[in-house]
Amino acid sequence: MNTHPPERPRILLHDPTLRDGHHAVGHQLDADQLRAYATAANAAGVPVVEVGHGNGLGASSLQIGRARLDDATMLTTVREALTSARMGVFMAPGWGTSGDLAAAVHRGADVIRIAAHCTEADVTERHLGVVRDLGAEAQGVLLMSHMTGPGELAEQCALMAKFGAQAVGIMDSAGHYLPSEVTGRVHAIAEAVDVPVIFHGHNNLGLAVANSLAAVDAGAVVIDATARGFGAGAGNTQLEVLVAVLERRGIETGIGLREVLSAADVAADRLMKAPPSIDSIAVASGLAGVFSGFKRPVLESARAEGVDPVDLFLALGERQVVAGQEDLIGDTARQLKAATR
Amino acid sequence: MNTHPPERPRILLHDPTLRDGHHAVGHQLDADQLRAYATAANAAGVPVVEVGHGNGLGASSLQIGRARLDDATMLTTVREALTSARMGVFMAPGWGTSGDLAAAVHRGADVIRIAAHCTEADVTERHLGVVRDLGAEAQGVLLMSHMTGPGELAEQCALMAKFGAQAVGIMDSAGHYLPSEVTGRVHAIAEAVDVPVIFHGHNNLGLAVANSLAAVDAGAVVIDATARGFGAGAGNTQLEVLVAVLERRGIETGIGLREVLSAADVAADRLMKAPPSIDSIAVASGLAGVFSGFKRPVLESARAEGVDPVDLFLALGERQVVAGQEDLIGDTARQLKAATR
Numbered sequence: 046m047n048t049h050p051p052e053r054p055r056i057l058l059h060d061p062t063l064r065d066g067h068h069a070v071g072h073q074l075d076a077d078q079l080r081a082y083a084t085a086a087n088a089a090g091v092p093v094v095e096v097g098h099g100n101g102l103g104a105s106s107l108q109i110g111r112a113r114l115d116d117a118t119m120l121t122t123v124r125e126a127l128t129s130a131r132m133g134v135f136m137a138p139g140w141g142t143s144g145d146l147a148a149a150v151h152r153g154a155d156v157i158r159i160a161a162h163c164t165e166a167d168v169t170e171r172h173l174g175v176v177r178d179l180g181a182e183a184q185g186v187l188l189m190s191h192m193t194g195p196g197e198l199a200e201q202c203a204l205m206a207k208f209g210a211q212a213v214g215i216m217d218s219a220g221h222y223l224p225s226e227v228t229g230r231v232h233a234i235a236e237a238v239d240v241p242v243i244f245h246g247h248n249n250l251g252l253a254v255a256n257s258l259a260a261v262d263a264g265a266v267v268i269d270a271t272a273r274g275f276g277a278g279a280g281n282t283q284l285e286v287l288v289a290v291l292e293r294r295g296i297e298t299g300i301g302l303r304e305v306l307s308a309a310d311v312a313a314d315r316l317m318k319a320p321p322s323i324d325s326i327a328v329a330s331g332l333a334g335v336f337s338g339f340k341r342p343v344l345e346s347a348r349a350e351g352v353d354p355v356d357l358f359l360a361l362g363e364r365q366v367v368a369g370q371e372d373l374i375g376d377t378a379r380q381l382k383a384a385t386r
Numbered sequence: 387m388n389t390h391p392p393e394r395p396r397i398l399l400h401d402p403t404l405r406d407g408h409h410a411v412g413h414q415l416d417a418d419q420l421r422a423y424a425t426a427a428n429a430a431g432v433p434v435v436e437v438g439h440g441n442g443l444g445a446s447s448l449q450i451g452r453a454r455l456d457d458a459t460m461l462t463t464v465r466e467a468l469t470s471a472r473m474g475v476f477m478a479p480g481w482g483t484s485g486d487l488a489a490a491v492h493r494g495a496d497v498i499r500i501a502a503h504c505t506e507a508d509v510t511e512r513h514l515g516v517v518r519d520l521g522a523e524a525q526g527v528l529l530m531s532h533m534t535g536p537g538e539l540a541e542q543c544a545l546m547a548k549f550g551a552q553a554v555g556i557m558d559s560a561g562h563y564l565p566s567e568v569t570g571r572v573h574a575i576a577e578a579v580d581v582p583v584i585f586h587g588h589n590n591l592g593l594a595v596a597n598s599l600a601a602v603d604a605g606a607v608v609i610d611a612t613a614r615g616f617g618a619g620a621g622n623t624q625l626e627v628l629v630a631v632l633e634r635r636g637i638e639t640g641i642g643l644r645e646v647l648s649a650a651d652v653a654a655d656r657l658m659k660a661p662p663s664i665d666s667i668a669v670a671s672g673l674a675g676v677f678s679g680f681k682r683p684v685l686e687s688a689r690a691e692g693v694d695p696v697d698l699f700l701a702l703g704e705r706q707v708v709a710g711q712e713d714l715i716g717d718t719a720r721q722l723k724a725a726t727r
Contacts (some may be wrong), residue, residue: 255595255599258596320663321663325650325651328627355643
C-alpha cells in the first residue's frame with residue numbers, strides 16, 4: 046500500500062529539462078544556459094532540477110555523443126544556481142559507475158535516479174545501495190515500461206524499493222502509452238510499494254499531459270516534466286502546462302504559475318532552437334513503441350536502403366528493439382528492402 | 387438517445403486544417419498551398435476537408451483580417467483537388483449570410499457548419515434551414531462551450547437538431563477543457579440528440595488529443611483534427627497523431643496512417659513557418675478560458691499599459707470576455723494597471 050494518502054493533494058514535479066532536453070541539442074548546453082534555466086526554475090519553486098548528459102552520469106562518449114561540459118562542470122554550475130530546489134542526476138548502470146555517483150554527491154546532487162530496462166531491476170541493486178550509503182535520496186526508474194504489464198512492473202518496482210529506492214516508478218521512453226495503460230500500471234505499482242511512485246512521460250502520441258494526469262489519479266506522487274517539453278523525440282510532459290492543469294484540478298505543486306511561465310520562457314529563449322513538436326517520425330516511433338532516440342540512425346538506415354522510415358520504425362517495434370541494439374536498425378532496413386523487391 | 391451505437395467503432399475525422407490553420411498565418415494561404423494540402427488529405431482518405439477564412443464564410447474584412455483569397459477562389463481550388471473527400475465550410479451568423487451559403491453550395495461545399503456562442507443556438511435556426519434547403523449537410527456547433535455546463539449544452543444542441551442540423555456539437559475554443567469535463571458534456575449531448583455529436587479541441591493545456599479520446603468514449607462520432615495541429619493559438623487536435631491513437635484503440639477512421647503522415651508532412655512543409663506550440667500566452671489563455679484569437683490585442687494592450695499579459699488574460703477570463711468584446715481588453719488592461727499602482 047502506498048503510504049501517502051494526500052489529505053490535501055500534493056504532487057512533486059521533478060524537472061529534467063537540463064538532462065532530457067540535452068537529447069534535443071546533442072548534449073551541447075553550455076554553463077550560461079544551465080545557469081539561466083536553473084536560476085529561473087529555482088525561483089519558480091520547482092522542487093528538483095535534474096542536470097546532466099541526456100543518458101546520464103558517465104554517458105558522454107564518442108558512441109552516444111559527447112556533452113559540451115563534463116559532469117563535474119554541469120553539476121557545479123547548477124548547484125550554485127539553486128537556493129531552494131534540490132539537484133537531481135540520472136544514471137544508467139553500464140554508462141555510469143559508483144565513482145560517478147560519489148563524485149555527483151560530492152558536488153551536491155541530492156536526488157539520484159538509477160535506471161534500468163523495465164524487466165531488469167536487479168541491475169540497480171548495487172548502485173541504489175551506493176546512493177543510500179552516500180546519504181543522497183535514491184530513486185529507481187524503469188525504462189521502456191510499455192514493454193511489460195502492470196504485474197511485472199509492480200514486482201520490479203518492489204524489488205527496487207527493497208534495494209533501498211526511496212521512490213520508484215516508470216518511464217514512457219517511447220511515448221507509447223494511452224492514459225488507461227498508465228492508470229493500470231501506476232495503480233499496480235502504488236499497491237505494491239510503500240514509497241512514492243514516479244511517472245515520466247513523452248509526448249509522441251500527444252498524451253504526455255493526459256498520461257501524467259492519469260498517473261496522478263492512479264497514485265503517482267512524483268511527476269517528471271520539462272519546460273516547453275524540452276526533451277528527447279517529441280519531448281516530455283510540458284512543465285508549465287502541467288502546473289496550469291494541476292491548478293485547474295485543485296492539486297498543489299508549490300510552483301508559482303507566473304514564475305514557471307517565466308522559467309519556460311527562459312528555456313524557450315535560451316536552450317532550444319524551437320520547442321519540440323510531434324513530427325511524423327515521432328508519431329511512428331511512439332506508435333511502434335521504439336525509443337525516439339533512434340531517430341537519427343533510423344533516418345540514416347532508411348535513406349541508405351531506400352525504405353520508408355515510418356515502415357522501419359514499425360518493423361523495429363515488431364522486433365521489440367531496445368537501446369543498445371542499434372546494430373539491428375541496419376539489419377531490419379535491409380530486410381525491409383529485400384521484402385519489397 | 388444517440389442512434390449510432392457502433393458495432394465496430396468508427397469515427398469520422400473532420401479536417402479544418404485549411405480553415406482553423408488560417409488563424410495561424412493571418413488568413414494568407416494561397417491557391418497552391420490549398421491545392422497541395424487538399425490533394426494530400428484526399429489521398430489519405432480524410433473524409434471532410436474544411437476550407438475558408440479562419441472565421442468562416444464572409445469573415446474576410448479589415449476588422450478581422452483580410453484573407454489572401456476570396457471565398458469563391460478558396461472553395462473552387464479545394465473542390466478541384468478532392469475526388470473522394472467531401473468539402474466543408476464554416477459560418478458564424480453575423481459574418482456570413484444566406485447568400486454566402488448559397489454561393490458555397492454552388493461551388494461544391496458538401497458539409498456546412500453553422501456556429502454560435504454556446505448559449506445562443508437560436509441564432510442558427512435560419513441558416514441551418516437555408517443549408518437544408520440548399521441540399522447540403524447542415525451541422526451546428528457551439529463556440530466557447532466551456533462557459534456553460536452539460537445541461538445547457540445538451541439543450542442548445544437539441545435546439546440545433548430541431549432546426550435541422552444533421553450533426554451537432556461543441557468547440558473548446560479556448561483550449562480550456564480537462565478530459566473529465568468533455569466526458570460530462572458530450573455524454574449529456576449524446577443523450578439529448580438523435581444525430582452524430584461533434585467535438586473540436588484546442589491544445590492550450592496540452593490535452594487536445596486526450597479530450598478528443600474522452601469525447602469518443604462519451605459518444606462523439608465526428609472529431610475535428612488538423613495536420614500538425616495547424617490552428618488558432620496552441621493549435622487543434624493533431625490529425626495524424628489522433629489517427630495513430632485511434633489505431634492503438636482499435637477504432638476505425640478509414641484514414642491510412644502512412645498517407646496521413648505524408649499529408650501532415652505536406653502541411654508542415656507548405657502551410658506553416660513552424661508547427662503550433664504551447665507558449666506561455668497559450669497556457670494563460672487556456673487556463674483563463676479566453677479565446678486564443680485574442681493573443682495579439684492582449685499583447686498590444688499589455689505592452690501599452692505596462693502590465694503582464696498573463697495577468698491580463700487571467701483578468702479577462704474572470705470577466706468572461708468573449709469574441710466581439712475586444713474593446714474590453716484595453717479597459718481591463720487599464721484597470722489592472724490602476725490596481726497595481
